[in-house]
Amino acid sequence: MLGAIVRFIVSAVVLLLVSYIVPGLRVAGFTGALIAAVVIAVLGYLVELAFGNKISRMGRGSIGFVTAAVVIYLSQFIVPGSISVSIIGALLASLVIGIVDSFVPTTLR
Secondary structure (H helix, E strand, C coil), X not given: CHHHHHXXXXXXXXXXXXXXXXXXXXXXXXXXXXXXXXXXXXXXXXHHHHHCHHHCCCCCCHHHHHHHHHHHHHHHHHCCCCXXXXXXXXXXXXXXXXXXXXXXXXXXX
């Protein structure tokens, strides 16, 4: 349980930092980033259940990259006050989050 809480906090901080870097991505403060991180994690989990591990964070290729961008884009419709992103912003955010995730992993190993 503690590991999941830490993972969501780290994911929210990464999302908040990425929103400062990426044009077309806006997050409404830390609380908005935390809510968006939870929604993105749930959507990502559902996509991974539907399509298998080839779309997971460890198996990311071009399909994982596009899937992450779609998940980020769709999250704005679930929590409209917490995150706002354009299609280009979602693609750029997916790229930057993938790069940041390689240095600051958001999963416990």
